Amino acid sequence: MLKTVRLLFMILIITILTACSNNNQETTEKPVEESQKSNEDSMDGNPIENSKKIREITPELVKDIKKILIDDASKLWPSFNNEDKQILLLNPSNKMAYLINNQKTDIGPKDEVIEYSTDSIKDTQLLVTPFQLTTFNDHPTYVFNLEFASNFISGTDEKAAYENVFKFIVHEGIHILLQSGGTAEGLGTRAETYPEDIDSRYYRNEMYQYLKEAIDSKTKDEKIDQIQKAVYFYELYLNSNKKNKDQDGYDNIEGMATYLESKAYQMIKHPDASAKELNELTAQNIIDNFIPADQGQEEVLLMKMREFYDIGALAIASAVDMQLNEKTILTASPLGLLDSEFGSKKAEGHENIKKANHDYYNAYNNQLKSYVDDIASKQKDDQYAAVRIPVTIQNSSASYENMNVEYQYKGNPAEIQTTTREIILPDTRIKLNKMKSLSIEAPMEDLEDPTKVDPNTIMGYTIVFVPKKDIEFSQDKLLTIQRDDLLIFDAKYEEKDGEYQILIN
Numbered sequence: 001m002l003k004t005v006r007l008l009f010m011i012l013i014i015t016i017l018t019a020c021s022n023n024n025q026e027t028t029e030k031p032v033e034e035s036q037k038s039n040e041d042s043m044d045g046n047p048i049e050n051s052k053k054i055r056e057i058t059p060e061l062v063k064d065i066k067k068i069l070i071d072d073a074s075k076l077w078p079s080f081n082n083e084d085k086q087i088l089l090l091n092p093s094n095k096m097a098y099l100i101n102n103q104k105t106d107i108g109p110k111d112e113v114i115e116y117s118t119d120s121i122k123d124t125q126l127l128v129t130p131f132q133l134t135t136f137n138d139h140p141t142y143v144f145n146l147e148f149a150s151n152f153i154s155g156t157d158e159k160a161a162y163e164n165v166f167k168f169i170v171h172e173g174i175h176i177l178l179q180s181g182g183t184a185e186g187l188g189t190r191a192e193t194y195p196e197d198i199d200s201r202y203y204r205n206e207m208y209q210y211l212k213e214a215i216d217s218k219t220k221d222e223k224i225d226q227i228q229k230a231v232y233f234y235e236l237y238l239n240s241n242k243k244n245k246d247q248d249g250y251d252n253i254e255g256m257a258t259y260l261e262s263k264a265y266q267m268i269k270h271p272d273a274s275a276k277e278l279n280e281l282t283a284q285n286i287i288d289n290f291i292p293a294d295q296g297q298e299e300v301l302l303m304k305m306r307e308f309y310d311i312g313a314l315a316i317a318s319a320v321d322m323q324l325n326e327k328t329i330l331t332a333s334p335l336g337l338l339d340s341e342f343g344s345k346k347a348e349g350h351e352n353i354k355k356a357n358h359d360y361y362n363a364y365n366n367q368l369k370s371y372v373d374d375i376a377s378k379q380k381d382d383q384y385a386a387v388r389i390p391v392t393i394q395n396s397s398a399s400y401e402n403m404n405v406e407y408q409y410k411g412n413p414a415e416i417q418t419t420t421r422e423i424i425l426p427d428t429r430i431k432l433n434k435m436k437s438l439s440i441e442a443p444m445e446d447l448e449d450p451t452k453v454d455p456n457t458i459m460g461y462t463i464v465f466v467p468k469k470d471i472e473f474s475q476d477k478l479l480t481i482q483r484d485d486l487l488i489f490d491a492k493y494e495e496k497d498g499e500y501q502i503l504i505n
Contacts (some may be wrong), residue, residue, distance in 0.1 A: 005142040050150045051093045055143075057162045058091060058146065062098045062113055064166060065089065068264045069142075069173050070111075072102045076264055080178050088140040092118045093128045093147055103139040116475050125394065131172045142176055144169050166268070167261040178330075187249050190305070191404040191415045194368040200244055202357040203237035204307050205300070206230075206349050207335065211314040215283045215321075227318055227338050229347035234335040247308075248333050255312015255334050259320075262286050262313070283317035286310060298356035304401075311335075356419070371405045371416050375438065378465035379409075385471060386499040387481070387488070389430055389462045391439075395423045401434055408461065416440045422461070427503055431487040438463040458504065471500070 069087060073080040087100040097116035108114040118127060126134070130148040134141055149168050153161035207230045214226035237244050259282060266273065266281040273281060291306060292299035302310060315334030324341060378384045398421035405416040417439050423430040441460040464486060472480040478490040479500060492503040 009283045053093045066100045088143045091146045105138040133176045170264045171257045171261040191406045195365045198361040203233045206233040215307045228345035231339045231344040250308040251312035254308040258309040258313040259316045286313045294360045385468050388499045388501040390504045391460045414440045429493045435485040
């Protein structure tokens, strides 16, 4: 279960500053003729196995990503056109890089695939960023680092590894290349709120169930009937909680990316399928990938973090099936669009879903409370010290476990997170290993263009609470912590506001 949660949260680590940064990276890279020897020691999980698997699936990924995101982009979605854009797939562990749809004719044929050694890429920031839209060889380029997909292939066979990574590349490509870079602004945090609104979760699960039944319905009238019942619970959901209204746009953002990643995969598997058949295959693929939150019980509840993805995607599948306007589908709230087209019809719901939801989220709230209480108790305990670590664009990537929970820290909004990450500072490296921490965003109001930020600009802070007995201080006023969940060696710091604040320079 934790492994699944960790993989799903990897999709959620995109910040606007990372995923949509438009750093103008001037390069003079030259292609190489053949792949270089792999360095299998740098990947997470099982390094040798992951590196080998990535290397084996990369040629097929290169071929199929070119077909889907370049050659057949308009078949994936009518307004999708990437003829003038490049895609750079990086695999630093294996020292491989593939530039898809090359636009710089002095290094190779236009519109073709050019192979590089990652050793020849001068901007090393490309090698440590998960994905972004940037300028490479003077042309707009979607860069995707395959190394950050390694958790998606651990324990899988080659076929499953390919599917997971292919969908991951397409999903982020939809965010970056098709959707507006600013679509997530103003929609609020996706972190959990304690206590969780149990009614909202019930309404969402009923929405999913009726959308699923709409997909399975044979006639247009039956489909509309099920859509109207889903919309009924959508209206209850919107009116029950302000946060639900604030986050409504995520159903479009994540739903569209999820719908199109599944459609892309079906286009590869079924190259001769009609548009109608592709939509049916896509919807069924989304349903087949259902992950029950209440495993071992009723197994009818969506994982909460999957709601934006699966509900949004099924609603889009219904909108496509009902031949609604493609431009509107691309930008509208999927359930809001179905509401405006078909209205709502009162539905009784499903008793087994209601009971399973009540039982699951009562226990869920107890878990949320334990998170909040744990941090609150350490914050008040004189035996613990707060250590504040600066986070920049260069060190912002992290993998998450369990859940993120909203928290108030000294009057400022924060999130409780359990993260594994390496934070690289000029004078030291800090390693968090499944460490429970607070995340606080730094004020960014003074930036004229938030997508063009110096890599050393502080985006926020990670605050960890550590027993004072575990903190060592040197005569040179350097701080060291050596724990299984936290390693800090000889870091510069200052004591301020009751915290040990790590300095960035």
